[in-house]
Amino acid sequence: MRWGLAARLGSVLALVSLLMAGMTGLYAYQVARELLVHAAKDELMTATQVVARRVSDIRQEASRDLQLLARYPASLALLQGPPANQAAQATQLATLFSLLMRDHPAYFQMRLISASNYGLERVRVDRDGDTLLRVQGDDLQEKSHYPYVSSTLKLASGSTYLSRIVINHERGAHAGLGQPTAQMAAPVTNTQGQALGVIVINVDLKGAFARLTADLPPEFQLYLANQEGDFLIHPDSSKTFGFDNGQRVLIQHEFPPTQALVDTQVSQLVLEADAGVHAGAPMVAAFIAQKVMVASSESKLILGLAQPRSSVLNRSHALGMTILQIAGGLALTGFALALLLARWVTRPLNIMSTAVARFTPEQLIAGLPVHRQDELGQLARSFDHMQKQIRQQFTELQSNRQELEHLARHDALTGLPNRRLFMERLENALQRAKRTQSALAVMFIDMDHFKSINDAWGHDAGDAALQWVAQQLLANTRKTDTVARLGGDEFVVLLESPVQREQIDSVAQKLLDAMREPWFYDGHLCSIGLSMGISMYPENGDTADALLSSADSAMYSIKSASRNNFGFAPEG
């Protein structure tokens, strides 16, 4: 296959346009994808912050409930008042506890615990399935060695305590038994500021977080870890509370960058997990280390939300498709434009090449786009200029050639045909005569006393005499006859048919008579005579040379006899 300029130019331009569209599309996709991932990470971090805020809200709400109960007169009265009223006060408190627990599904248990009697529970309401259960009598337990009692008793009035988040192993805890639990507590103090007991709320960690994250997209995964990094909440529940059975399953092992959170170097971070257990399904995760602001054995909690990277990138796939379509459209447009451009450039070139191919010196090229203002117009104008020059030079060459040809076949002095042209014409005439079986005659003419003219008045006079003779010969012969100068003072006349002897006689006589006209050179009358020998075809030969030499011989005979006369070559 031959690739024309249009095809090559078109394909190069099309390739460039494809390449540009492709590169632009790719670059746009990468940038947009990065922005999307970045935005998704920001969103994830925001969602994590929202969840953290809600956790904080829950804690604050529990704190408010605790403070309310700690200041509730029946609480203190029950702890220090006379035993007579205690049963009624306990019932009153138990009712209050039940009401609050009904409002707060995340409360597992609410208690009033006395500082005396080794931390004996005085009022206790447990959640047991869907019902609330008041625990009484021998089922009440002593809790003084639990930090939520011993530590809270040391706190000032109005403070709140948060326990470590552990699996609740306290027997008889009903719904809360074996569940991840945080205890929140506040001291109940008398007017002297002495803590007589504590109000404790057991918070259901799992339930609280399940409600918190219920409105998050289902692919979101929630993580919670304590200050050391032990998982408290993990999508795989077997990884939570590892320390409860003597193991450590730590967040910094699963997500190594979170070591910085555990070490309190940063307070929040976003990471991409694609190693270890996440190698198969890489995750994007945001973590926040939240300081526990109340008195607590937990100094901080690490909260995290994770989302599969694929769900983040899904959005960029849609974007990629859009960009692909735009790039494809651009590439097609570029392709079409490239073809049009190639055609637009090569069409005038093709016109010019066709026009130039038709160029001949005789015919000027038409249809060149000389009026265009661009490079192609310039090229066309150059072509036009060139062809005009070529044509002019060709014309000059032609006329020079014609001139040379004329010079080669004519006598320069008289303008008569020279020997060469004469011989050609004689040959041609002979051919015709032979074909038509007609006759022709050759007159060989020599000037008499030419030398004496030269000698008397110089060569110019001789030349002038030759020119005058030539004129006279021409003037007294037919147009169809040929008068030629053979050289020196020798002339020859070819008479073509019809030629009869009498006619030839009269022509010869007419020529001799013409010489008798007076001719002056430089004021001198010069007398010029001619000696003529005449040969005939077919009588005196059938070749040019034979005819010429016969005429020549006849002329010499005249010259030696009488001069200024004519005679025929003898037949035979």
Place this chain on the structure above:
Amino acid sequence: MGISNPFQLADNPWPAVVNQLIALWRHALGFYSQPDESAALFRQSGAALMLANYGSQQLQLLRAAGADVGYAIPEEGALAWLETGAITRQTKNTALEMRQGLANTITEPSQLRPTDRLVWLQPVEDRVRRQELWERIYSGDRAAKVLAP
């Protein structure tokens, strides 16, 4: 309490044992489950005495935290058990060994005196029952409730 073999109790000493445990329990400030936790509890509560059931591991932690502590075996003796574990030469995660800080069983610990009495753990008469009783005591149940069937 005059019990010759504390790992195999007959039926009659149980109430006395439970009462004794509850009495001991009532005087305890707190309990811990992790060595780190024990060190924090010891320091935060200004404790004077701690049963260091993780042994030298806790001693190391407390000293690292700046506590002026000694390690002694009581006259009555201390329960002892041996957990064995080995780390292969090719192991990559040497952090495990360092993290646990466990005592080396090849060399004699410096805290032990030749006169110290170590009581090696033995199988008990009813593991499930003992665990149940302890969980009840630990949860704060009183004697009547602890001994209930």
